[in-house]
Amino acid sequence: MSLDLRIPMGLMFTIVGAILAIYGAITRGSDLYQRSAGMDINLIWGCVMLVFGLAMFLLGRYSDTHPKAPSHEPAEDPTERPRVPGH
Amino acid sequence: MNLTTIDWLIMLLYFAFVLGIGFALKRFMKTSKDYLQAGRALPAWICGLAFISANLGAQEVIGMGASGAKYGIVTSHFYWIGAIPAMIFVGVFMMPFYYGSKARSVPEFLRLRFDEKTRAWNACSFAAMTVFSSGISMYAMARLIQTLHVFDKLFISLGLPLDWIFHFAILLSAVIVLCYIFLGGLTSAIYNEVLQFFLIVAGFLPLVWVGLKNIGGWHGLRAALPASYMHSWHGMGSPNTNPLGVDWFGLTAGLGFVLSFGYWCTDFLVIQTAMAANSEESARRVPLIAAIPKMFFPFLVILPGLIAIATPALINGAAASPIASAPAVATIPGTPAAVAVSGPKAAENLNAGRGLIPAKVDPVSGKVMLDTHGQPVLDYDLAIPNMLLHYFPTGILGLGLTALLASFMSGMAGNVTAFNTVWTFDLYQSYINKHASDAHYLKMGRWTTVVGILISMGTAYVVLGFNNIMDTLQLVFSIVNAPLFATFLLGMFWKRTTGHAAFTGLASGTIAAMLHHGLTLPLGDHPGIHGGWLHVIHYYPSDMALNFWQAIFAFSINFALTVIISLFTKPRPEPELVGLVYSLTPKPVEHHMSWYEKPSNIAIGLIVLLVALNLVFK
Numbered sequence: 001m002s003l004d005l006r007i008p009m010g011l012m013f014t015i016v017g018a019i020l021a022i023y024g025a026i027t028r029g030s031d032l033y034q035r036s037a038g039m040d041i042n043l044i045w046g047c048v049m050l051v052f053g054l055a056m057f058l059l060g061r062y063s064d065t066h067p068k069a070p071s072h073e074p075a076e077d078p079t080e081r082p083r084v085p086g087h
Numbered sequence: 088m089n090l091t092t093i094d095w096l097i098m099l100l101y102f103a104f105v106l107g108i109g110f111a112l113k114r115f116m117k118t119s120k121d122y123l124q125a126g127r128a129l130p131a132w133i134c135g136l137a138f139i140s141a142n143l144g145a146q147e148v149i150g151m152g153a154s155g156a157k158y159g160i161v162t163s164h165f166y167w168i169g170a171i172p173a174m175i176f177v178g179v180f181m182m183p184f185y186y187g188s189k190a191r192s193v194p195e196f197l198r199l200r201f202d203e204k205t206r207a208w209n210a211c212s213f214a215a216m217t218v219f220s221s222g223i224s225m226y227a228m229a230r231l232i233q234t235l236h237v238f239d240k241l242f243i244s245l246g247l248p249l250d251w252i253f254h255f256a257i258l259l260s261a262v263i264v265l266c267y268i269f270l271g272g273l274t275s276a277i278y279n280e281v282l283q284f285f286l287i288v289a290g291f292l293p294l295v296w297v298g299l300k301n302i303g304g305w306h307g308l309r310a311a312l313p314a315s316y317m318h319s320w321h322g323m324g325s326p327n328t329n330p331l332g333v334d335w336f337g338l339t340a341g342l343g344f345v346l347s348f349g350y351w352c353t354d355f356l357v358i359q360t361a362m363a364a365n366s367e368e369s370a371r372r373v374p375l376i377a378a379i380p381k382m383f384f385p386f387l388v389i390l391p392g393l394i395a396i397a398t399p400a401l402i403n404g405a406a407a408s409p410i411a412s413a414p415a416v417a418t419i420p421g422t423p424a425a426v427a428v429s430g431p432k433a434a435e436n437l438n439a440g441r442g443l444i445p446a447k448v449d450p451v452s453g454k455v456m457l458d459t460h461g462q463p464v465l466d467y468d469l470a471i472p473n474m475l476l477h478y479f480p481t482g483i484l485g486l487g488l489t490a491l492l493a494s495f496m497s498g499m500a501g502n503v504t505a506f507n508t509v510w511t512f513d514l515y516q517s518y519i520n521k522h523a524s525d526a527h528y529l530k531m532g533r534w535t536t537v538v539g540i541l542i543s544m545g546t547a548y549v550v551l552g553f554n555n556i557m558d559t560l561q562l563v564f565s566i567v568n569a570p571l572f573a574t575f576l577l578g579m580f581w582k583r584t585t586g587h588a589a590f591t592g593l594a595s596g597t598i599a600a601m602l603h604h605g606l607t608l609p610l611g612d613h614p615g616i617h618g619g620w621l622h623v624i625h626y627y628p629s630d631m632a633l634n635f636w637q638a639i640f641a642f643s644i645n646f647a648l649t650v651i652i653s654l655f656t657k658p659r660p661e662p663e664l665v666g667l668v669y670s671l672t673p674k675p676v677e678h679h680m681s682w683y684e685k686p687s688n689i690a691i692g693l694i695v696l697l698v699a700l701n702l703v704f705k
Binding site for chain 2: 033
């Protein structure tokens, strides 16, 4: 399959993370965060998701441009694998 | 519920990506193998995460949070005892047969190992169960959307009647799931299950973090809850001294062996993701990879339930926003009683409840429901939704809600793809049209998606109309599933097992489960849907005890009868069973793997981790 899931998934997490982080930065110190134990959870978690999303996206892009990267195993027919006799 | 633009934006983004993945995959769907088996070309980690995600549907997320709130840490047995050992077993021992036999589905494996009638039995019961399960997911999602008032503002601003929300939610989920499966088949379902896995983690991890921080961390949680909530093995010596109503034997044999092995090792819903892996090695690693996050999922889905109980209800002025009580299952959407109470009434119902868990309200009288001891009956199913509403400000609330909706959809999707495959290969190709072209089966697979979704929608409305249908369906599943594992166990590990024996054993096990249910009853229940509909000869302390013992009973009957009949019938010649039975199949080569790649070593690591977790939370 030549669509690496990490690319769309990374993209989605990056965009959602960025939205949350920007919104969190704008609303910093607002009463909104009384709910979340005083933490600006939008900013913090937005940044976490942004980093995760970027990492996924870049990993996906890297293995797309370097097809022999270890995350892609050769697509041989698995059912023809050699076996040793049983005991 | 007050959703702002930012919450909607996150939700819409998710749906755009889900559909986008379907469209992107469409061009790769050239053969029925691409469509129904994901081309058998996916890496192990993707299949591994999809393996647990397929099971992480709505009932799982909402239900585990609810059980956490009701019973405490003991709920984690459903993960630790009730999943991990079975996942290890299927990866190490059973996957070489599923994958190596080239069977395209679990029923097809039964045909290769036994005969047509055993396959037909399994294919029919399984196909029926998948569409019903997917309908239940759809129904539960529509109910939750209604209870949380997600679309209320939108409907009011558009001038539409509020009682259309239920239909709108059903239609919306059906259309989205239909689109992405119709386009990208199993690959699309698996990719979206992985996406959903990460979304659930991203949505629930901050919930646990904020919740724990608010009540003073782990120590605060311990201090706020009764001691029994924090232990998983206390009182397991006798059924009367623990909340589940079962002793350690019933728990390990019923849940840990029969039910969990029956589900994780034979249910095509989860096995299909492992069979989509790109090699036999990957396929064996799939359940083992899945077991790692599975082991830690109690902290993500059960812990919020405990925190919900420990959270003081009236703080931060936020108490009015959590939902006070879900409408009863049987009410018709749109009737005044079906709209959950909010405002001053909400605070009143929350006061009658515990922590963030409201008391159940009688939909007719509007009064708090009381049990036989005069205590309010709590609506535990609202533990997780109320946690989201209580702790999440707008922004991340959109993320949490999206995670919840995603879990409902992927619960549906896995069922629909399993139905596709079993219908196309095991029923249509085997009994209706044997010699069509591959293009024809690809087309059949695609259009079966539409039919599967339509039947699911029908089921969702049937569930809506009948009070007890949900319980009935769960009951039928447990009766059909309980004896199944004995058939696979004997088939794979005893070459003498014959087709006639397997079929008779399976049918008798199912009948035995039905009889057991008709003759026993949980204490305090009336004969009927909960059991005892023939004649009550034994009482169990709880529903769960009845369920576990029923499974043990059905399994034993199937096992014993299959063995006895096998001894009296003619076995198949050994050369025919190579690749299907353990003792006759060459062992998979493992020389070229590093020590950490060998399934047996991963399995040992998992067992050590499992024991450690049980000791920490004993």
